[in-house]
Amino acid sequence: MDNSGAVRETTTTTTETTTYDVIVIGGGVMGSSTAYQTAQHGAKTLLLEQFDFLHHRGSSHGESRTTRAAYPEDYYAPLVLESNALWPRAEAEVGYKVRYPARQLDMGPSESTILRALISSCVKHSLAYRLMDGPKVQDEFLGRIQIPSNWAAIYTDHGGVVKPTKAVSMFQALASRNGAILRDNTEVTEVNSLGGGNGGVLVVTANGEVFCGKKCVVTVGAWTKKLVKSVSGVEIPIQPLETAVHYWRIKEGYKGDYVLAGDEGFPTFASFDDPLIYGTPSFEFPGLIKVTMHGGQKCDPDARTWGPVSVAAVREWIEARFSGRVDSMGPVTGLRWHLLWGGCWPIWR
Numbered sequence: 001m002d003n004s005g006a007v008r009e010t011t012t013t014t015t016e017t018t019t020y021d022v023i024v025i026g027g028g029v030m031g032s033s034t035a036y037q038t039a040q041h042g043a044k045t046l047l048l049e050q051f052d053f054l055h056h057r058g059s060s061h062g063e064s065r066t067t068r069a070a071y072p073e074d075y076y077a078p079l080v081l082e083s084n085a086l087w088p089r090a091e092a093e094v095g096y097k098v099r100y101p102a103r104q105l106d107m108g109p110s111e112s113t114i115l116r117a118l119i120s121s122c123v124k125h126s127l128a129y130r131l132m133d134g135p136k137v138q139d140e141f142l143g144r145i146q147i148p149s150n151w152a153a154i155y156t157d158h159g160g161v162v163k164p165t166k167a168v169s170m171f172q173a174l175a176s177r178n179g180a181i182l183r184d185n186t187e188v189t190e191v192n193s194l195g196g197g198n199g200g201v202l203v204v205t206a207n208g209e210v211f212c213g214k215k216c217v218v219t220v221g222a223w224t225k226k227l228v229k230s231v232s233g234v235e236i237p238i239q240p241l242e243t244a245v246h247y248w249r250i251k252e253g254y255k256g257d258y259v260l261a262g263d264e265g266f267p268t269f270a271s272f273d274d275p276l277i278y279g280t281p282s283f284e285f286p287g288l289i290k291v292t293m294h295g296g297q298k299c300d301p302d303a304r305t306w307g308p309v310s311v312a313a314v315r316e317w318i319e320a321r322f323s324g325r326v327d328s329m330g331p332v333t334g335l336r337w338h339l340l341w342g343g344c345w346p347i348w349r
């Protein structure tokens with residue numbers, strides 16, 4: 001693309017004779033699942049990743065991510081419902097599980113426009129939901145979680161927890177099994193149009209290799225701004241954020257209260273106040289629960305600070321919500337995932 005957004009034409013020659021139907025740039029969960037899907041549909045697919053596969057410098061690593069159909073943005077529900085049918089198919093093909101069903105509990109001040117939007121989305125997509133006030137939350141969860149008297153909570157089905165690193169690994173294994181070529185340590189620096197009316201692109205890498213593709217899918221997360229700038233000179237308004245995910249100790253006698261166990265277990269949750277706090281019961285670290293703050297500090301994805309993140313607001317939230325059953329003194333040290341936000345998840349205000 002040039003500065004006007006048009007894709008630049010090129011006269012570069014390829015170092016490889018293969019023409020791929022699809023070249024996918026970026027081997028996080030988006031790129032790896034794309035490569036699986038295109039390869040499975042018979043497209044000759046190449047997946048290029050700048051770092052080692054399953055590295056810890058992007059967004060798609062770690063042990064848990066919440067999935068749920070009930071979002072304030074109503075375009076998510078049909079996508080999530082469709083993906084809920086697709087996860088088990090991929091799991092059956094690979095032979096292990098990466099997604100575990102759970103319910104979702106959203107909460108916040110009763111007048112919150114976000115909660116209202118969430119209910120509208122449930123109504124629009126016929127998703128069953130239960131609207132609860134403080135006493136109803138108390139009855140339903142028997143003190144495991146509580147909300148202030150001027151708050152409301154919405155309890156929905158169709159959610160779950162995905163194990164991200166395992167999911168990326170699964171998609172890469174399945175992409176490869178379906179004939180895709182996977183290359184890591186291959187940074188893409190240019191994407192040039194072949195022109196001539198038939199489309200097609202030449203993808204150039206930092207080590208001088210050139211790959212020819214009929215189509216190209218770019219899934220580079222927090223590096224999107226950098227790649228678009230290097231390819232086209234255009235500066236797009238995406239600001240990567242660096243954040244950290246924390247785990248907190250459940251006190252003795254209450255460990256069984258916060259277990260992920262499908263519809264019977266404790267739900268995944270989000271609290272739409274300022275700041276937005278969310279979490280999941282943790283099966284990766286028994287006796288701990290993941291509770292963390294949405295958002296983070298502005299960063300350059302190639303010059304990270306890996307700095308400490310304030311947990312004061314999360315401590316307060318834990319103290320008030322979990323009836324003293326979770327230790328709010330501080331998160332478990334040494335168990336902290338540093339991740340990047342690349343603009344793929346909504347920033348709720």
Ligand SMILES: Cc1cc2nc3c(=O)[nH]c(=O)nc-3n(C[C@H](O)[C@H](O)[C@H](O)COP(=O)(O)OP(=O)(O)OC[C@H]3O[C@@H](n4cnc5c(N)ncnc54)[C@H](O)[C@@H]3O)c2cc1C
Pocket residue numbers: 025026027028029030031048049050051057058059060061064065066067186187188189219220221222223224227243244245339340341342344345
């Ligand atoms: C703390 C945190 C919590 C989250 N929680 C949830 C949640 O609960 N539920 C949910 O649905 N989502 C959640 N998300 C969002 C979700 O994790 C992301 O939307 C998802 O992982 C994005 O995947 P991706 O493949 O787009 O990006 P990434 O995983 O960052 O992958 C991009 C890849 O592109 C590669 N790349 C970049 N530039 C180049 C280049 N020039 N050449 C080749 N390769 C390149 C990178 O190295 C990287 O591997 C969360 C995100 C964060 C940070």
